[in-house]
Amino acid sequence: MSALGAAKPAAGGAMDPVSSVIGLVLAVIFIGAVFVIAPTAVMPLLGIILGGVLIGFGVHFVPVGGAPAAMGQAPGIATGVAMLAAGAGLAGLFGGAWAAELGVVVATVTGAIGGGLMMAITCLMVNVIYVFGMGIPAASGKVATDPLTGDSQVEYKSQGTEGHGLPFISFVGGVVGGLFGGAGGTLIYLMLLGVYEQFLPAIFNAKVEEIMPVAISLAGIFAIGMFLVNAVLAAYNITGTIEGPHDPKFKRFPRAIVASLVASALCGLVAILIVVVNLNI
């Protein structure tokens, strides 16, 4: 085997043990740093990491066909992985942030439902356009029969294509991806909001009510930023297009979970440090 071949990254669902261990050690260091600087922010950081992992995992469910889907050459939704997941997750974050005062559980579930609802409507309209606008039935290119409905797929693929539209399994995958994305984004927002509500009054020497606009804006923008970080990481793992949970590429998700865990720990550390470390400048 050539040196180039040996240096190739792990293919398929394989994990690279060395880089995974290095990543996990880094994540532990980041959590340890928060524990030393601000022990009360450790639990929110763990919540942020969980939110990031939910997003990274959820993106793998979303059926994304990219440019080939726009020509009816491949199944999926005709846009980019990270952007579609971001659209769904942020719609969820919108609902979750609105319900923030109702508690972490209700707000997170509200966010999940918001993301799932956005994806359900979008996936339905994709199929409506394909079926009623273009006269093309849905067909998967990766499996012979739909794992949920048992419908055969091969004979519904038009000649010279990889399939088109959203078969039922892809539709369900999209909704599940939206649920995970909405929940993850909302969880990150709620955790950061809690940290900022705790530390910002001391920095500004003001009451909690007075710093709320700043806390909400900061938490919101960090939540959107972390959402994009995790969605883009997952998009790199998917490399282009994916049909949903039945796609062989779906098996790569463990790598994305480790990556999201490390990235969320670092982003969470930074987001917490900006209020914990008061430099008195």
Place this chain on the structure above:
Amino acid sequence: MVENIVFGIGITALAGALAAVAGAAEDTESDIGSQGDPNSQVQLAPQMGFIHRIFNKAVAGEPPAYGLWCTLGAGLAWAFLAKDVNPVLALILGATIATFVQGVYATSGYLGRTASLAKFGQPVYIDILKSMLSVTMAHAFVAIFTTVAMCYLMNASLGHPFPLPLLGLVWGIALGAAGSATGNPFYGKERQYQNQKFGAGVPISASGNIVRYAEAGQRNSLDNGWFSSKLGGPASGVCFGLIVFLELWRTVLFEHIGAGWGAIIVGLAMILVFVVIDRWVEVYARKNYGPYTSAEEASS
């Protein structure tokens, strides 16, 4: 209490209507500028020997592009509001300035993208730039203004905690995601490949062979906008309008029931309804259109 709910439903309906217009304008704008995934074919065509007069201004996917423009529009409107400018005027000014930014991106996008195809003999058509630019900017203004106005209603009337620029970012990205998901196939397959068989995907071997001639003369992107506005645009509008309307409706009406669980259960029920409709659409297509080949042939 009842007055509050009625007011909330009214605002919800208005926001849903604005979102529907935003979705339709967004998709038509992006199709005139070949902004979504179909831009790959517009870019590929000259490389395959098919010189064309289609406008191609893609500098990013629709979601980040609209994220930027709507955040700019919302941020500027927010700044004007902080200066006690009349809200309607503030929204119009914010959307107008954001539209000029879109125009700058569209100009540099077309010139840069097309100039990179010089070695394949693709000319930069200044008349195309002049005639398409104003039309995409007009559509972009409609999309940005309606989205920012919708965000203002959510913030000022419905009391969402996010400030206006943050709402602009959230809904700008969602608008681009909904518009590109729904509208792209209609422009990419149905319009660019009108010379291929109806009712089938474009064979991969036909990539790049986009339709370049119209009823009279060469086809340009205004023809494409006219075509997209017949189905792709309105369908994107229905998609984004439904997303905004149902998200607000379930929150305004049912969040007070069961400490927030009411809105969750209603949301879940709506998702299930959409699942059933989707399955019906899928089965309808399989039954009415039938398979392309027999099962034995396909598997052999």
